[in-house]
Amino acid sequence: MYKLHCPVVAMMTITLTDLLVSLCGSHQHPSGRYTCNISLEKRFADCKGLHLTQMPIGLHSSLEELDLSSNALQGIREGDLSNLTKLRVLRLQYNNISVIEDQAFQYNTLLEDLNIFNNSLRSIPAKALEPLSKLRILDMSNNFYTEATLPDIFSTFTQLKILSMGGPLIPSLKKDDFWTLQNITLEKFAIKSASSLLRYELGCLKFIRTTRMWFDVALDQRPDALPLMLQDLANKSFTELRFRNLFEFTYYTGKEDLLQGLKHIRMRQLVFYRGKFNENLLRMALVNLQNSSVKSLGLLFIDFARSPTFVDSGSDSSVTNLVLDELFLWDISNPDILRFDWRFTWFSKVRRLSIKNVNFNFVPCDAWNEMKAVEELDVSNNRLQDEYIYNKRCDYKKTLPVLSTFNVSKNQLTKLRDVVALVGEFKNMRVIDLSYNQLGSSEITNLENNKCNWKQNFTKVILHHNNFISSDLSCLPINVEYLDLSYCNLDHLDMDYFERVSNLKELLLSDNKIKFIPSGWSNPTLQSLTLDGNSFGLISMGSFKDMPNLSNLKAGNNPYHCTCDLHTFFQETAVKGKVNITDWPENYRCYHPESFLNLMVAKFSPGSVACDIRLVVIISVATTATVVLAIMLLCYVFNVPWYMRATYQILRAKYRAYQEGSGLSQEFDYHAFISYSHSDAEWVRDQLLTYLESSNPPYRICIHERDFMPGKWIIDNIIENIENSRKVIFVLSRHFVNSEWCNYELYFAQQRAIGKTFSDVILVVKEPIDPESLPNKYCKLKKMLNTKTYLEWPKETKQQAFFWAQLKSVLGKPTFTRDQAASTRNRNSAAAVSTIELPLEDELVSQSLPSEHSSTATMEGSVLSN
Ligand SMILES: *[C@@H]1O[C@H](CO)[C@@H](O)[C@H](O)[C@H]1NC(C)=O
Ligand SMILES: *[C@@H]1O[C@H](CO)[C@@H](O)[C@H](O)[C@H]1NC(C)=O
Ligand SMILES: *[C@@H]1O[C@H](CO)[C@@H](O)[C@H](O)[C@H]1NC(C)=O
Ligand SMILES: *[C@@H]1O[C@H](CO)[C@@H](O)[C@H](O)[C@H]1NC(C)=O
Numbered sequence: 001m002y003k004l005h006c007p008v009v010a011m012m013t014i015t016l017t018d019l020l021v022s023l024c025g026s027h028q029h030p031s032g033r034y035t036c037n038i039s040l041e042k043r044f045a046d047c048k049g050l051h052l053t054q055m056p057i058g059l060h061s062s063l064e065e066l067d068l069s070s071n072a073l074q075g076i077r078e079g080d081l082s083n084l085t086k087l088r089v090l091r092l093q094y095n096n097i098s099v100i101e102d103q104a105f106q107y108n109t110l111l112e113d114l115n116i117f118n119n120s121l122r123s124i125p126a127k128a129l130e131p132l133s134k135l136r137i138l139d140m141s142n143n144f145y146t147e148a149t150l151p152d153i154f155s156t157f158t159q160l161k162i163l164s165m166g167g168p169l170i171p172s173l174k175k176d177d178f179w180t181l182q183n184i185t186l187e188k189f190a191i192k193s194a195s196s197l198l199r200y201e202l203g204c205l206k207f208i209r210t211t212r213m214w215f216d217v218a219l220d221q222r223p224d225a226l227p228l229m230l231q232d233l234a235n236k237s238f239t240e241l242r243f244r245n246l247f248e249f250t251y252y253t254g255k256e257d258l259l260q261g262l263k264h265i266r267m268r269q270l271v272f273y274r275g276k277f278n279e280n281l282l283r284m285a286l287v288n289l290q291n292s293s294v295k296s297l298g299l300l301f302i303d304f305a306r307s308p309t310f311v312d313s314g315s316d317s318s319v320t321n322l323v324l325d326e327l328f329l330w331d332i333s334n335p336d337i338l339r340f341d342w343r344f345t346w347f348s349k350v351r352r353l354s355i356k357n358v359n360f361n362f363v364p365c366d367a368w369n370e371m372k373a374v375e376e377l378d379v380s381n382n383r384l385q386d387e388y389i390y391n392k393r394c395d396y397k398k399t400l401p402v403l404s405t406f407n408v409s410k411n412q413l414t415k416l417r418d419v420v421a422l423v424g425e426f427k428n429m430r431v432i433d434l435s436y437n438q439l440g441s442s443e444i445t446n447l448e449n450n451k452c453n454w455k456q457n458f459t460k461v462i463l464h465h466n467n468f469i470s471s472d473l474s475c476l477p478i479n480v481e482y483l484d485l486s487y488c489n490l491d492h493l494d495m496d497y498f499e500r501v502s503n504l505k506e507l508l509l510s511d512n513k514i515k516f517i518p519s520g521w522s523n524p525t526l527q528s529l530t531l532d533g534n535s536f537g538l539i540s541m542g543s544f545k546d547m548p549n550l551s552n553l554k555a556g557n558n559p560y561h562c563t564c565d566l567h568t569f570f571q572e573t574a575v576k577g578k579v580n581i582t583d584w585p586e587n588y589r590c591y592h593p594e595s596f597l598n599l600m601v602a603k604f605s606p607g608s609v610a611c612d613i614r615l616v617v618i619i620s621v622a623t624t625a626t627v628v629l630a631i632m633l634l635c636y637v638f639n640v641p642w643y644m645r646a647t648y649q650i651l652r653a654k655y656r657a658y659q660e661g662s663g664l665s666q667e668f669d670y671h672a673f674i675s676y677s678h679s680d681a682e683w684v685r686d687q688l689l690t691y692l693e694s695s696n697p698p699y700r701i702c703i704h705e706r707d708f709m710p711g712k713w714i715i716d717n718i719i720e721n722i723e724n725s726r727k728v729i730f731v732l733s734r735h736f737v738n739s740e741w742c743n744y745e746l747y748f749a750q751q752r753a754i755g756k757t758f759s760d761v762i763l764v765v766k767e768p769i770d771p772e773s774l775p776n777k778y779c780k781l782k783k784m785l786n787t788k789t790y791l792e793w794p795k796e797t798k799q800q801a802f803f804w805a806q807l808k809s810v811l812g813k814p815t816f817t818r819d820q821a822a823s824t825r826n827r828n829s830a831a832a833v834s835t836i837e838l839p840l841e842d843e844l845v846s847q848s849l850p851s852e853h854s855s856t857a858t859m860e861g862s863v864l865s866n
């Protein structure tokens with residue numbers, strides 16, 4: 001399937017999809033496996049490298065660009081492209097096309113760019129090209145043409161700018177091959193022949209009018225063709241003349257100066273690319289170029305060899321007047337090219353000298369002296385070592401007087417100090433690139449007698465990919481504007497140095513191992529700082545505050561600790577734009593704490609609350625105050641302190657009971673315990689007690705006035721006697737509710753903890769009370785009162801008999817099993833209780849209760865003592 005670019009297709013039903021597919025011009029390829037990449041607006045189709053053996057059919061007619069390169073197409077048939085009437089660019093290179101039918105392009109008259117490079121055509125498809133009058137670019141080289149003659153039709157391609165032709169089977173270039181181009185001005189013309197040209201007819205190249213000319217013509221067997229070719233080019237102007245594989249397999253050993261013709265050609269740039277060159281041939285070239293207009297000479301990927309026959313006839317034979325803007329010697333396997341004629345005079349009028357990847361490791365003293373005009377020297381990618389580039393026996397004084405840029409990148413230097421000593425002699429130095437060396441690592445820093453003396457003010461010092469340790473920084477220049485110390489293994493910043501650099505505008509420290517950014521790092525001139533790929537986790541507002549001119553910062557790929565400081569920093573800088581953080585936000589991720597691992601720092605927002613210490617204080621104070629207030633309110637509403645005191649009393653009593661070893665008895669001393677307030681005491685004694693104790697058989701009743709055990713704490717007495725009574729009678733009146741002790745008694749009676757259940761409680765309402773007026777802690781009492789499960793003392797005497805009957809029925813029969821002696825003792829000692837012992841108990845109680853209750857307790861004490 002061809003890739004669909006209808007955005008809606010995916011959402012449609014199958015039938016609708018089919019319909020739209022045809023609208024989109026997509027279809028199934030016979031092989032069914034490959035997909036052309038068709039641009040959204042269907043103007044470009046990329047069918048590159050799909051192993052297609054036939055033209056894809058059904059391509060949309062709006063296509064303007066079709067790339068069918070690197071397939072297995074055999075031919076272009078009539079009709080293959082008939083629908084593509086808007087086609088402007090057609091790429092067919094790297095197929096196996098041997099046939100292009102005459103009518104193949106008849107509907108593609110807009111075609112401007114046709115590439116049929118590297119196919120199997122045996123002849124130029126003149127008929128097929130006929131309709132293509134708009135052709136601007138035609139690359140049809142590297143086919144199996146047997147001759148280079150351009151058909152007449154080419155004279156009509158008046159728009160043609162770039163023409164590339166020829167192939168490996170062309171043995172000769174004939175006089176009239178390019179005749180049809182005589183009225184056409186090209187920008188680039190490239191011609192390829194068999195790897196060894198057999199014949200060149202004078203006049204062949206005369207018809208070419210172009211600004212750039214590329215030859216891929218090897219002259220191993222016919223070197224004498226070269227002077228003829230240059231003769232045809234004489235008086236022509238080129239911006240570039242390029243010879244590829246001029247001698248492909250053999251070195252030229254002839255005596256004749258083949259390159260004499262060069263000086264009659266006007267050209268800016270001459271390039272020899274690949275092929276074999278020896279000393280003699282190089283000299284022929286250089287000598288002839290001395291008086292030519294060439295400004296730029298390149299020898300690229302040359303296979304160079306010394307000439308055994310090279311004749312050095314003294315200094316007058318030297319090349320001394322080679323005036324060039326640029327001389328490139330790149331990727332030459334043999335460094336001997338630099339020893340050409342041993343005098344280096346050919347460098348003397350070169351402004352930019354670039355000797356890259358030539359494997360040289362040694363610079364003779366003479367060479368430095370010769371490079372008088374060199375402003376830019378690039379010796380990167382060689383094998384230069386310290387002692388060979390800085391030879392202490394050479395005199396560097398006044399050498400390289402105009403050198404301003406020196407590129408020694410990718411060599412084997414280890415001593416920065418030596419480099420500094422060397423360039424110190426080059427008066428005009430501004431930029432030095434020492435990247436990819438091994439500087440720093442082996443230097444023994446001896447500051448006292450070996451200080452690095454950078455004599456000039458550098459604008460740019462590039463030192464990335466070296467092995468500095470922090471103390472090496474003392475050898476770096478102080479007056480520098482741009483300093484690159486990336487990839488240098490630095491693990492901390494030597495502030496001694498960084499505080500001294502006075503004019504630094506741009507500092508690169510990417511991909512070191514810097515573990516922290518010292519606070520108070522001050523640099524008023526710094527504008528751009530990169531710190532990405534280091535090992536620090538914290539930066540904060542304080543980090544760069546002493547760099548007032550800092551406008552660009554790059555600090556991604558560090559193991560950030562996502563804290564408030566960090567958050568604030570990025571809020572203030574990245575978001576508000578005070579500093580441009582150039583790699584924000586993709587490369588900023590949290591490393592710590594673990595829960596935020598890999599979270600983007602931009603998405604880390606601890607919230608303003610967590611990050612503002614004043615807010616934190618205010619909030620915690622407010623919260624504490626609220627909680628305290630709430631607790632106080634709860635205590636007030638629900639009488640919590642009272643319950644706590646009561647529970648405490650029960651626990652204390654239980655504990656004491658346990659201490660005294662009095663285990664719980666299932667039997668009771670009394671039939672009932674009566675709880676009442678002192679104001680009801682008279683009624684209890686006269687009415688209740690009298691009646692119950694005089695009934696037959698009598699009930700045994702416990703009241704505090706009489707039956708409490710002397711010498712025992714009053715609370716214990718209450719609890720013990722409630723426990724020892726089968727039932728508890730509460731005499732309810734308004735006074736009852738107000739009595740502290742009665743409250744306790746009621747509370748204890750309610751607590752299952754001391755063995756009373758609800759049914760053991762009898763309420764006697766002596767005078768009516770409003771249940772709603774009771775405090776909340778008597779919730780059960782209120783409930784009982786509300787459900788009328790109580791006995792009411794009637795005022796009417798007649799009704800009182802009924803009351804007694806009721807009371808007796810809830811008390812049950814006064815059967816009795818407990819030892820008589822015990823109860824007797826209790827009763828006998830009752831008088832003593834109230835008169836002698838209680839005041840002492842009072843004091844104890846009032847001490848054990850909060851002071852505000854002591855008055856009530858005292859009052860109760862006085863009641864009891866009656
Ligand atoms: C298709 O083309 C677009 C734009 O040229 C490119 O981004 C995309 O990667 C291509 N897809 C394939 C599968 O080649
Ligand atoms: C050209 O287009 C017509 C209709 O648009 C179609 O029938 C025909 O198959 C197409 N031809 C090719 C070679 O794609
Ligand atoms: C190219 O096609 C020819 C037949 O036209 C065939 O003999 C040859 O093997 C093909 N070459 C490649 C590389 O497929
Ligand atoms: C086409 O390219 C292939 C691989 O680069 C090469 O082997 C073949 O010789 C080239 N064909 C021509 C005609 O140059």
Ligand SMILES: *[C@@H]1O[C@H](CO)[C@@H](O)[C@H](O)[C@H]1NC(C)=O
Nearest residue numbers: 155156179180181182183184
């Ligand atoms: C080039 O132009 C000249 C003069 O206009 C004409 O005589 C000649 O035939 C033209 N050459 C070609 C190949 O068209």
Ligand SMILES: *[C@@H]1O[C@H](CO)[C@@H](O)[C@H](O)[C@H]1NC(C)=O
Nearest residue numbers: 230231232233234235236264
């Ligand atoms: C180049 O021009 C010069 C004078 O301008 C002339 O003497 C010489 O013959 C010309 N050379 C060729 C090959 O046309």
Ligand SMILES: *[C@@H]1O[C@H](CO)[C@@H](O)[C@H](O)[C@H]1NC(C)=O
Nearest residue numbers: 263287288289290291292321
């Ligand atoms: C080169 O040019 C100079 C003047 O620019 C001239 O004196 C000298 O003779 C010329 N040499 C050759 C070989 O043409």
Ligand SMILES: *[C@@H]1O[C@H](CO)[C@@H](O)[C@H](O)[C@H]1NC(C)=O
Nearest residue numbers: 356380381407408409431433
């Ligand atoms: C120095 O040479 C290296 C490698 O050729 C290159 O990448 C670098 O940009 C050059 N430095 C300067 C300052 O031109």
Ligand SMILES: *[C@@H]1O[C@H](CO)[C@@H](O)[C@H](O)[C@H]1NC(C)=O
Nearest residue numbers: 454455456457458479502503
């Ligand atoms: C370097 O710059 C400083 C001021 O930044 C200046 O005083 C000094 O003269 C300059 N040195 C050279 C060699 O240009």
Ligand SMILES: *[C@@H]1O[C@H](CO)[C@@H](O)[C@H](O)[C@H]1NC(C)=O
Nearest residue numbers: 523524525526527548549550
């Ligand atoms: C900071 O930058 C401004 C403008 O770019 C410049 O005028 C000023 O001199 C700089 N300050 C320092 C201390 O370099």
Ligand SMILES: *[C@@H]1O[C@H](CO)[C@@H](O)[C@H](O)[C@H]1NC(C)=O
Nearest residue numbers: 550551552577578579580581
């Ligand atoms: C940040 O960069 C943008 C464009 O790159 C620029 O317009 C802006 O002035 C810069 N801001 C600062 C503070 O340098």
